[in-house]
Amino acid sequence: xxxxxxxxxxxxxxxxxxxxxxxxxxxxxxxxxxxxxxxxxxxxxxxxxxxxxxxxxxxxxxxxxxxxxxxxxxxxxxxxxxxxxxxxxxxxxxxxxxxxxxxxxxxxxxxxxxxxxxxxxxxxxxxxxxxxxxxxxxxxxxxxxxxxxxxxxxxxxxxxxxxxxxxxxxxxxxxxxxxxxxxxxxxxxxxxxxxxxxxxxxxxxxxxxxxxxxxxxxxxxxxxxxxxxxxxxxxxxxxxxxxxxxxxxxx
Amino acid sequence: xxxxxxxxxxxxxxxxxxxxxxxxxxxxxxxxxxxxxxxxxxxxxxxxxxxxxxxxxxxxxxxxxxxxxxxxxxxxxxxxxxxxxxxxxxxxxxxxxxxxxxxxxxxxxxxxxxxxxxxxxxxxxxxxxxxxxxxxxxxxxx
Numbered sequence: 001x002x003x004x005x006x007x008x009x010x011x012x013x014x015x016x017x018x019x020x021x022x023x024x025x026x027x028x029x030x031x032x033x034x035x036x037x038x039x040x041x042x043x044x045x046x047x048x049x050x051x052x053x054x055x056x057x058x059x060x061x062x063x064x065x066x067x068x069x070x071x072x073x074x075x076x077x078x079x080x081x082x083x084x085x086x087x088x089x090x091x092x093x094x095x096x097x098x099x100x101x102x103x104x105x106x107x108x109x110x111x112x113x114x115x116x117x118x119x120x121x122x123x124x125x126x127x128x129x130x131x132x133x134x135x136x137x138x139x140x141x142x143x144x145x146x147x148x149x150x151x152x153x154x155x156x157x158x159x160x161x162x163x164x165x166x167x168x169x170x171x172x173x174x175x176x177x178x179x180x181x182x183x184x185x186x187x188x189x190x191x192x193x194x195x196x197x198x199x200x201x202x203x204x205x206x207x208x209x210x211x212x213x214x215x216x217x218x219x220x221x222x223x224x225x226x227x228x229x230x231x232x233x234x235x236x237x238x239x240x241x242x243x244x245x246x247x248x249x250x251x
Numbered sequence: 252x253x254x255x256x257x258x259x260x261x262x263x264x265x266x267x268x269x270x271x272x273x274x275x276x277x278x279x280x281x282x283x284x285x286x287x288x289x290x291x292x293x294x295x296x297x298x299x300x301x302x303x304x305x306x307x308x309x310x311x312x313x314x315x316x317x318x319x320x321x322x323x324x325x326x327x328x329x330x331x332x333x334x335x336x337x338x339x340x341x342x343x344x345x346x347x348x349x350x351x352x353x354x355x356x357x358x359x360x361x362x363x364x365x366x367x368x369x370x371x372x373x374x375x376x377x378x379x380x381x382x383x384x385x386x387x388x389x390x391x392x393x
Binding site for chain 1: 300301302303366367368369371372373374375376
């Protein structure tokens with residue numbers, strides 16, 4: 001079957017809508033084997049049901065960790081002052097060629113010829129199903145059993161960088177000084193384990209963009225924000241099925 | 252512009268008539284920016300209390316129709332950078348109707364506590380407008 005013939009096929013429906021990567025992978029598998037076995041067998045991740053209108057926020061009481069750390073990003077408040085990045089670099093000894101968190105910039109059309117600037121802070125999403133952990137051959141990167149933070153054991157890292165390729169969020173870099181991959185760990189070693197309630201970036205933000213918190217604590221600001229009535233909450237790249245724990249919303 | 256040359260004037264006049272007749276809407280939008288009337292063309296860049304905010308005179312004068320004395324010298328002094336030296340040059344002051352907040356109150360213009368990134372161009376915008384290399388990342392280094 002040629003690609004032109006594929007285009008003529010009927011829509012498969014939205015219940016099990018595969019991502020673009022999955023389609024490409026399936027096409028590749030079909031070309032190699034000549035047999036169409038089906039998504040759940042061939043693809044690396046099993047078919048994921050559409051989240052539908054309920055959004056990406058997990059149901060209360062079903063958080064796998066306790067405390068279940070999260071960061072809520074109120075995106076429209078970000079002004080790219082980059083104090084978060086400065087604080088992160090200082091706190092976690094991040095070299096100039098890498099980052100644990102950064103800010104992306106987009107332009108969004110708001111009318112004919114009119115555009116608005118959007119700043120988007122990004123960091124490790126501490127996914128419930130982290131692709132980086134799945135691919136690490138030495139278990140140097142792992143999900144912390146208690147907090148769910150995706151951590152690094154530098155001594156175990158062999159620098160193969162497979163995790164960097166697997167991460168959907170580009171949240172990892174190779175730190176020459178450690179000869180190991182480095183990433184955001186919600187400041188666990190530098191602040192949170194020492195009793196601080198906020199990460200360095202969250203504490204440095206002058207605009208209340210980054211709200212760090214525990215989802216199992218229903219009185220926390222983070223929990224309240226993503227459960228606010230009539231508010232849309234989204235995550236980045238939900239189609240990967242990684243179930244990220246960094247949530248985005250506007251104000 | 253030399254306006255005392257007769258032949259040039261004739262050509263300009265003819266062009267203007269043709270322009271008005273045929274391309275009236277087009278020629279209307281091609282008004283030249285005059286710094287004497289509309290203020291400095293270069294953006295005013297503030298780095299305090301946060302980096303960075305870009306103020307464009309063009310947006311406020313030529314596009315929005317304000318004149319110099321709407322803001323100078325009562326709200327902002329003529330010398331660029333005077334306001335940011337003051338301790339009360341903060342968002343909190345803007346919400347109270349000071350500085351930009353005089354007009355950006357949600358009535359005359361969009362409120363100061365909305366559409367943040369319209370004025371805040373950030374470190375990225377500051378570097379782009381000043382041509383500075385991002386901090387800690389010198390250009391050309393591998």
